[in-house]
Amino acid sequence: MVDPPDALRDALSPRYRLDRELGRGGMATVYLAQDLRHDRPVALKVLHPELAATMGPDRFQREIRLAARLQHPHILTVHDSGEITTPGRPPVLWFTMPYVEGESLRDRLRRERQLPVEDALRIGREAAQALQYAHEHGVIHRDIKPENLLLTKDGNTLVADFGIARALGGEGDSRLTETGLSVGTPAYMSPEQAAGDRGLDARTDVYSLGAVLYELLAGEPPYTGATSQALIVKRLTEPAPSVRTVRGSVPEAVDAAIRKALAPVAADRFSTVAQFSQSLQAAAPVATGVAAAVPPAGAAPATGTTRVPRRIPLAALTLVLGLLIGLGVLFAWRRSSGHGDDAAGSRFLAVLPFENVGDASDEYFADGISDAVRGKLSGVPGLQVIAGRSSAEYKKTDKSLAQIARDLGVSYLVVAKIRWAKGTDGTSRVQVSPELVHVPPSGAPTVKWQQSFDAAMTDVFRVQADVAGRVVQELGIALADSARRELADRPTRNLDAYDLYLRAEGAALGQGRNDPASLREAIALYQ
DSSP states (O other): OOOOOHHHHHHHTTTEEEEEEEEEOSSEEEEEEEETTTTEEEEEEEEOHHHHHHHOHHHHHHHHHHHHTOOOTTBOOOOEEEEEOOTTSOOEEEEEEEOOSEEEHHHHHHHHSSOOHHHHHHHHHHHHHHHHHHHHTTOOOOOOSGGGEEEETTSOEEEOOHHHHHHHHOSSOOHHHHTTOOOOOTTTSOHHHHTTOSOOOHHHHHHHHHHHHHHHHHSSOSOOOSSHHHHHHHHHHSOOOOGGGTOTTSOHHHHHHHHHHTOSSGGGSOSSHHHHHHHHHHHSOSSOSOOOOOOSTTOOOOTTOOOOOOOOOHHHHHHHHHHHGGGTTOOOOOOOOSSSSOTTOOEEEEEOOOEEOSOGGGHHHHHHHHHHHHHHHHTSTTEEEOOHHHHHTTTTOOSOHHHHHHHHTOSEEEEEEEEEEEOTTSOEEEEEEEEEEEOOSSSOOEEEEEOOEEEEGGGHHHHHHHHHHHHHHHTTOOOOHHHHHHHTOOSOSOHHHHHHHHHHHHHHTTOSOOOHHHHHHHHHHOO
16 A cells, blocks of 8 residues: 655644555545554544545534534444644645444455345444434435445444544535535435435435445345436436346335335335334344345346336426536546546546537537536546536636636546537538646646547547547546446447437527427437
8 A cells, every 4th residue: 555645644643643545436536543541452544635625624623523423322322533734835634533443344245245144234224223313313314325334344334434434515505516526426315415405315325325225135226327317317207216126035115115215205105214124124134044146147036126117207307407507517427446446536527518610509519518528527446526517617607627626626538529510411410629737836837638539420439438538538547448448338229319319408498498208308318
């Protein structure tokens, strides 16, 4: 592991001795440290500089102090926190927690993929106890996921990162959301959280815990999609999935409880995590044997659990569009492995709306392609991508790139000009000229990379992947094979469906006609 920087080590030396780096996530770097005052090992988390600058020390300390009051056997308590200030530089914000010898739930899932039913329910019950306690004390977690559930060597479950989740997601300050640094992980966040609802309550954690339990039993998240847009649309237009379709040995009552927790409308879920936990316990198998883990591939659906397509009511369609407005659903897809996968440190980047230099009626197409590139880059480990809603504010702006970068708190911008070239013979091509611009803290912006692409419209997805891939390459980020495949993933082979989908997004943004028939057709086709 990487040794801690000398400056950080020196600044903390009166209280803490930094031993080594434990890992890096999307929001912080974690170090193993020794609390010299109390002679105990601690995990010391240091927020990434861009995030610390956006949040500010006052907000951070206020919310961390509130989270530190949470004292529960299944909560990883916040011990201490502080800031290091240096003239002319963003503050260094840090906090400490007990050092736990064990692993995260994500580690165990990587190793086993599916957990025995009894183990999954026990983990869910202990996490629910922690969440219920926090909710009763006025704290919503907002970022329940396998990475934030720690498993100790003696088998206990600890819910981590209440402090950082609260600091990022608390009410009363829109600055974080406006810059796109919103808390939450798309695979686990509730629909209302994805929509940017500021009035979140316990039911958002109910949803996230339900998504985690589904994955523990099925070996995969309840909803998957090539892009964040597809993920959100599926979540709102498809019934909550049945875990028994991939693992028939799961008791029907357990499956029913998880499906209720995953209801897209908050009012249809359990109102508290305690109710969810009680329902799971009542449904738990009496036998002590381990339910067999059945691989998803080739698994036959259990009787009575086949998912049936349904018509999308206009109300649901409206909700889908509300979530797509400004692409507020496209929070940076933070992959917090905690195992040093991001050895070079996170880079903060914004993809600005592509400038349409073609027909004015193709504005939706330009926005859709920039959104697609943004979505691909959001899935790259070590790259923090500002949400589309924030970037959209700079469409046709007079501000300089340097000012935009400062406003958004990023060091890199992706800008481009794009044209949908339509030939008189019916041919159709996409022409795009992207640039990657580096904006240092001081000094003028510089173009790190620029290139022109001209391809048949049938290759539009390859162009998106090539643009995103070159940006990643120029930033010096090494990708695993799985990440490369995801970057190159083609969301649909139906170009008519894709065009309708882009028109749907354009209508949601106030561009073109709000045509319910076209929007309904787009959502039905976009798979």
